[in-house]
Amino acid sequence: MSNQFDVVVIGAGPGGYIGAIRASQLGFKVACIDEWKNAKGGPAPGGTCTNVGCIPSKALLQSSEHYDHAKHSFADHGITADGLSIDVAKMIGRKDTVVKQNNDGILFLLKKNKVSFFHGRGSFVKAADGSYEIAVAGDKPDTLTAKHVIIATGSNARQLPGAPFDEAQILSNEGALAIGQTPAKLGVIGSGVVGLELGSVWRRLGAEVTVLEALPTFLGAVDEQVAKEALKLFTKQGLKVHLGVKIGEVKANKKGKAASVSVSYTDAAGAEQKLEVDKLIVSIGRAPNTTGLNTEAVGLKLDERGAIVVNDHCQTNLPNVWAVGDVVRGPMLAHKAEEEGVAVAERIAGQHGHVNFNTIPWVIYTHPEIAWVGKTEQALKAEGRPYKAGSFPFIANGRARALGDTAGFVKFLADEKTDEILGVHIIGPQASELISEAVVAMEFKASAEDIARICHAHPTLSEATKEAALAVDKRTLNL
Numbered sequence: 308m309s310n311q312f313d314v315v316v317i318g319a320g321p322g323g324y325i326g327a328i329r330a331s332q333l334g335f336k337v338a339c340i341d342e343w344k345n346a347k348g349g350p351a352p353g354g355t356c357t358n359v360g361c362i363p364s365k366a367l368l369q370s371s372e373h374y375d376h377a378k379h380s381f382a383d384h385g386i387t388a389d390g391l392s393i394d395v396a397k398m399i400g401r402k403d404t405v406v407k408q409n410n411d412g413i414l415f416l417l418k419k420n421k422v423s424f425f426h427g428r429g430s431f432v433k434a435a436d437g438s439y440e441i442a443v444a445g446d447k448p449d450t451l452t453a454k455h456v457i458i459a460t461g462s463n464a465r466q467l468p469g470a471p472f473d474e475a476q477i478l479s480n481e482g483a484l485a486i487g488q489t490p491a492k493l494g495v496i497g498s499g500v501v502g503l504e505l506g507s508v509w510r511r512l513g514a515e516v517t518v519l520e521a522l523p524t525f526l527g528a529v530d531e532q533v534a535k536e537a538l539k540l541f542t543k544q545g546l547k548v549h550l551g552v553k554i555g556e557v558k559a560n561k562k563g564k565a566a567s568v569s570v571s572y573t574d575a576a577g578a579e580q581k582l583e584v585d586k587l588i589v590s591i592g593r594a595p596n597t598t599g600l601n602t603e604a605v606g607l608k609l610d611e612r613g614a615i616v617v618n619d620h621c622q623t624n625l626p627n628v629w630a631v632g633d634v635v636r637g638p639m640l641a642h643k644a645e646e647e648g649v650a651v652a653e654r655i656a657g658q659h660g661h662v663n664f665n666t667i668p669w670v671i672y673t674h675p676e677i678a679w680v681g682k683t684e685q686a687l688k689a690e691g692r693p694y695k696a697g698s699f700p701f702i703a704n705g706r707a708r709a710l711g712d713t714a715g716f717v718k719f720l721a722d723e724k725t726d727e728i729l730g731v732h733i734i735g736p737q738a739s740e741l742i743s744e745a746v747v748a749m750e751f752k753a754s755a756e757d758i759a760r761i762c763h764a765h766p767t768l769s770e771a772t773k774e775a776a777l778a779v780d781k782r783t784l785n786l
């Protein structure tokens with residue numbers, strides 16, 4: 308029957324659509340269900356990443372970076388940009404176009420790979436005789452049967468208790484990516500990845516941005532030296548970051564043009580404070596999304612956070628039901644979701660799909676960018692693992708000077724005895740691209756010496772990577 312599939316994937320974010328494509332490549336009959344709607348009510352596959360995450364945030368970061376360059380750096384190059392202005396509506400329109408190109412691209416890829424796409428909400432109906440029945444509720448309700456189910460239903464932004472998102476004043480990532488004009492005052496709760504990236508966008512466009520963070524440490528998961536440099540640079544850019552706060556009442560005042568939000572909080576010294584802003588982004592992490600899946604119908608096990616419980620192979624407690632991406636444990640990153648999608652498809656095919664959690668790169672797309680892979684220096688100290696460190700600043704790199712982008716450094720951490728690379732941390736221009744070399748090196752268990760001996764093109768930013776590797780052995784050539 309046409310609605311009988313080997314593999315049904317629920318969710319077409321990076322975990323789901325990539326898993327579906329890989330399963331189809333491996334010869335399975337595959338369906339992928341996704342409920343996301345575009346402005347016209349049509350399908351918009353790609354999930355959070357494509358619609359309200361990775362892609363639109365990078366589009367706005369690019370636009371705002373152009374504006375920032377025109378405002379602050381063009382003059383250094385002898386370029387005059389009098390009467391500079393930004394048409395925010397056009398910037399948002401461009402972002403929407405980029406999103407649509409990606410939605411259309413994914414629909415094309417699914418078709419090209421013979422994956423049947425169903426637009427609507429997928430939910431478990433029952434499990435019987437080695438197969439599952441999945442209902443699709445949407446414009447064209449349907450029922451599918453599947454030998455294997457891959458759940459890739461992603462995550463949703465967490466709300467502050469007592470301050471639900473209205474996407475007008477109190478914004479999740481969705482509202483924060485669609486602000487119609489630059490707010491004079493913007494508040495951000497949570498100095499994590501979303502808060503820093505989207506806070507940077509609106510800061511560059513002229514908003515006064517105040518970030519309130521509960522933890523006493525800035526970017527605690529990042530290498531301490533990098534986090535310290537980042538805080539210094541972001542503060543210089545005008546981001547006001549308050550650490551160690553306790554958020555009290557958050558109140559939206561919806562009075563037409565005077566609409567605002569007031570946030571009461573206790574600062575790190577214990578004093579009561581009040582922040583009045585035009586808009587407030589709440590970016591305090593994300594919660595796994597299993598809404599509407601009807602997990603109870605089949606007895607799918609969730610943990611106390613609402614994440615689907617899986618083992619190292621992304622197997623759930625149910626036979627032939629798998630789960631990948633933000634809806635399971637591990638970092639909430641698009642590339643992690645993709646790797647899990649591929650690994651699961653390969654496991655279904657009897658292969659040995661595997662995701663190496665030790666070499667998943669992280670990137671924060673601020674300016675300068677921050678990227679890292681492997682262990683931080685503080686983690687190595689805590690483990691008591693003997694290590695050597697070497698770093699190289701971009702100020703001493705010819706290409707960075709030519710670009711006029713010299714803030715930051717590359718830092719290597721290597722095993723004291725074997726010289727194996729244990730972690731690489733970059734804050735600086737194109738850190739997001741530079742980190743790939745470190746990921747490849749760590750996958751192949753390279754030593755710092757290996758990187759130090761590889762010929763890097765001149766003049767490139769990647770020479771800073773080579774020099775940092777040389778610095779591990781205290782033999783930089785350009786410093």
Ligand code: FAD
Nearest residue numbers: 318320322342354355356360361429461632633639640641
């Ligand atoms: P999702 O992308 O969330 O996709 C899940 C899909 O499942 C959605 O389309 C949803 O509609 C659908 N769905 C859910 N339930 C059902 C159902 N019952 N039936 C049918 N469909 C359903 N990560 C990075 O690696 N790099 C970045 O630069 C980056 N930037 C980000 C910026 C922002 C502002 C945010 C919020 C996140 C960002 N992320 C980034 C994180 C990234 O978006 C997620 O890690 C990634 O999207 C997770 O992929 P996923 O496939 O697990 O889920």
Ligand code: NAI
Nearest residue numbers: 497498499500501502520521522590591592593639670671
């Ligand atoms: P996050 O986990 O990165 O940061 C949340 C921050 O909010 C933390 O610093 C936390 O201490 C703070 N916080 C939590 N509760 C708070 C409270 N009540 N008051 C004040 N501060 C509080 O989460 P974020 O920024 O929402 O992003 C969600 C996920 O999306 C991230 O885990 C990340 O993996 C992913 N993402 C990835 C990006 C990238 O790869 N470049 C970009 C954006 C998001």
